[in-house]
Amino acid sequence: MTESREPDMVGLVRHPLVERTASCLEGAARVLGEAGIKLWEIDRDASLSQHSLELSRLRLLLTLGGDGTLLHGARMAAAHDIPLLGVNLGRLGFLTELEADGLEDGLRRFLAGEYWVEPRTVLDVTVAGNGRGPLREVGLNEALLQRDATGAMLRLRALVDSQEVGTFDADGVIIATASGSTAYALAAGGPILEPTVEGLVLVPLNPFALTVRPIVFPPKQSLTIELARNDALLTVDGGHARRLRQGEAVHVGAGADPLRLVRFSSGSRFYTRLRHKLGWGLPLVPTVRRHDGWPHPEEDAWDDELRHERRGAEQPPEV
Missing domain, CATH: 2.60.200.30 (Probable inorganic polyphosphate/atp-NAD kinase; domain 2)
Incomplete structure (x- = not known):
């Protein structure tokens, strides 16, 4: 007698208060359904033992929210060696890989094997x-x-x-x-x-x-x-x-085994994320930037005003 198996599944952990998760959920279910894959939503506060059998059979764990939601999914994914794909619906999204408008294309690329895995220590x-x-x-x-x-x-x-x-x-x-x-x-x-x-x-x-x-x-x-x-x-x-x-x-x-984060970019974008999401190395005063990343000070009113103030401070007082 052969053991009955669950259909191929992708797990989903989403933020309960973010309105956009509903539309993203519909899009994800549509893409996965076309491939004959079931989308299974998991309570983000569920214990690791609560759905142990189902988690062990997941092909992918998807999180919809921000970095906080990804952290909830990470403990499940790491414990069961499941690849994790984070979709940002929050403000920062430092750990997530996709924005909401890239979810459906990202799932298609994952199913086609067009991704790589970034290991993270847990x-x-x-x-x-x-x-x-x-x-x-x-x-x-x-x-x-x-x-x-x-x-x-x-x-x-x-x-x-x-x-x-x-x-x-x-x-x-x-x-x-x-x-x-x-x-x-x-x-x-x-x-x-x-x-x-x-x-x-x-x-x-x-x-x-x-x-x-x-x-x-x-x-x-x-x-x-x-x-x-x-x-x-x-x-x-x-x-x-x-x-x-x-x-x-x-x-x-x-931990003995790392978390496996799904990535689609050609390489690690850590320093890009560090610069653009955390502001590392960026000027404290906003600047208009050219296509190559260098400032355009002559087009920037903030820089012009700052230079004017500095020049004024360097001028000796009138007598």
């Missing part, structure tokens, strides 16, 4: 201590350990492969992947890592001592953060917060 986060049940989560961006509503500063002990790094007082700590280095970790003063860098970065949040600075670790090392004083809250990729008690520890390492 986090494997576990909690142990004080006799409570274990917690394990997968994340793409970061694990955040921060003080709770009492506002009391934390005392944290950091270890790498059981070797002590040090103990420090801070509002919290971020442990991020290269993907997460351009998110909360960047806002907290951490370095930017190119996505193919497989290391992890530890970024203290408002440390009491100025000498406690971010550290980049190689991917094979496992980081442990022990709560030496006060309780804290743990979140992974902005998900549900879990309260940790003094004496508990968080273990963070690189």
Whole structure:
């Protein structure tokens, strides 16, 4: 007797509050239906064990929303080794590959095999201590350990492969992947890592001592953060917060298998995204740019006004 199998499926995770997801959903269903593929919508807050069998049979996981929606899909895709295609319906879309108007063409290209896969390191986060049940989560961006509503500063002990790094007082700590280095970790003063860098970065949040600075670790090392004083809250990729008690520890390492992001561009566009979506290296004053990317200062009123003000400041006062 042969085992019955589900039809070929593509999974969909979408933002529930973005109006444009409905029209995108119709377009995706039409393209996939023409190829005899079923589109299966998944609750973006579903647990990894809730649909384990169905997830293991997916050909692709599609996210409709912004980077936050992609993060919800990433934990499912990474846990089941499913390629992930992000469609941006939000404001930034730093991690996503397509805009809404490119969805249908992108699906056709995927089905035709006209794509490549960009591997991204993921986090494997576990909690142990004080006799409570274990917690394990997968994340793409970061694990955040921060003080709770009492506002009391934390005392944290950091270890790498059981070797002590040090103990420090801070509002919290971020442990991020290269993907997460351009998110909360960047806002907290951490370095930017190119996505193919497989290391992890530890970024203290408002440390009491100025000498406690971010550290980049190689991917094979496992980081442990022990709560030496006060309780804290743990979140992974902005998900549900879990309260940790003094004496508990968080273990963070690189996952065994990377997340596979579907890409259609001829190569990595990381630096283009960095420049145009995060503004790295762009002038603080807006400029009109030529087709080759260089400024057109003579056509830019902002630059003209700024130069006029500077010339005026350099002129000696009239006597």
